[in-house]
Amino acid sequence: MSVTPVLDLRGIDKSFGSVKVLHDVAFTAYPGEVTALVGDNGAGKTTLVKCIGGIHPPDSGEYRFAGAPVRVGSPRDAAALGIEVVHQDLALCENLDIVENLFLGRERRRGVALDEDAMEEMARTALSGLSVRTVGSVRQRISTLSGGQRQTVAIARAVLWDSRVVVLDEPAAALGIAQTQQVLEIVRRLADRGLAVVLISHNMNDVFAVSDRIAALYLGRTVAQVRTADVTHRQVVELITSGVSGDLGRRR
Numbered sequence: 583m584s585v586t587p588v589l590d591l592r593g594i595d596k597s598f599g600s601v602k603v604l605h606d607v608a609f610t611a612y613p614g615e616v617t618a619l620v621g622d623n624g625a626g627k628t629t630l631v632k633c634i635g636g637i638h639p640p641d642s643g644e645y646r647f648a649g650a651p652v653r654v655g656s657p658r659d660a661a662a663l664g665i666e667v668v669h670q671d672l673a674l675c676e677n678l679d680i681v682e683n684l685f686l687g688r689e690r691r692r693g694v695a696l697d698e699d700a701m702e703e704m705a706r707t708a709l710s711g712l713s714v715r716t717v718g719s720v721r722q723r724i725s726t727l728s729g730g731q732r733q734t735v736a737i738a739r740a741v742l743w744d745s746r747v748v749v750l751d752e753p754a755a756a757l758g759i760a761q762t763q764q765v766l767e768i769v770r771r772l773a774d775r776g777l778a779v780v781l782i783s784h785n786m787n788d789v790f791a792v793s794d795r796i797a798a799l800y801l802g803r804t805v806a807q808v809r810t811a812d813v814t815h816r817q818v819v820e821l822i823t824s825g826v827s828g829d830l831g832r833r834r
């Protein structure tokens with residue numbers, strides 16, 4: 583029995599002015615799996631993620647969510663479907679604490695007052711469900727956290743709301759070895775919970791450590807969508823650097 587992809591984009595085109603960045607791109611992601619999105623600098627990964635997340639809706643193409651055609655014209659549309667994107671800049675407020683960041687704009691209230699106890703409890707549960715080591719107090723300001731802890735908070739914020747898809751744009755780009763390991767464990771755990779996780783990464787070791795599938799872009803075109811188990815590091819590097827891998831062919 584074939585599983586319906588939660589994200590299924592086909593024939594996606596996107597231009598900025600006269601510059602065409604995405605050409606006939608196809609991309610699928612499945613529940614319970616990590617799909618790595620790879621490609622060289624400028625290949626179009628971030629642009630595709632912005633199409634998925636409604637920041638830059640595609641100019642043309644088909645966007646299906648859980649089998650049904652949808653129009654995702656804004657981040658609000660994406661959030662309503664349960665699609666959350668953690669951008670590279672994380673968009674956390676440095677001067678606010680963890681709870682305030684997790685619930686910013688979506689605060690819990692009891693009557694007119696904020697329900698601080700409920701939010702703290704939800705924050706603790708969300709973080710302990712994600713991380714191997716705890717972040718410490720949920721009342722710590724973001725400015726006091728390490729890069730890995732910030733990434734954990736940003737991911738927790740994305741998955742606090744019954745999300746079905748979470749897209750992580752290079753979550754380990756600025757992290758050391760131990761923190762990268764921790765973030766990869768979180769990525770795996772999210773997929774094991776049934777989410778479809780899309781992971782943009784330039785690091786082949788990370789991609790092979792954690793992904794079930796790999797989608798490769800080259801100069802704004804899809805050059806492969808394959809199962810990670812079916813390809814080698816060398817083949818994926820060839821796809822990224824030249825758009826083809828001699829012994830793999832073009833698969834999508």
Ligand SMILES: Nc1ncnc2c1ncn2[C@@H]1O[C@H](COP(=O)(O)OP(=O)(O)OP(=O)(O)O)[C@@H](O)[C@H]1O
Binds near residue numbers: 598
């Ligand atoms: N708003 C924009 N206006 C014009 N061109 C853009 C815009 N956003 C992206 N581009 C161009 O689109 C191309 C793809 O960029 P994109 O950021 O999607 O690539 P990427 O694969 O994410 O690269 P990187 O790994 O370096 O982040 C680049 O040539 C970039 O200059």
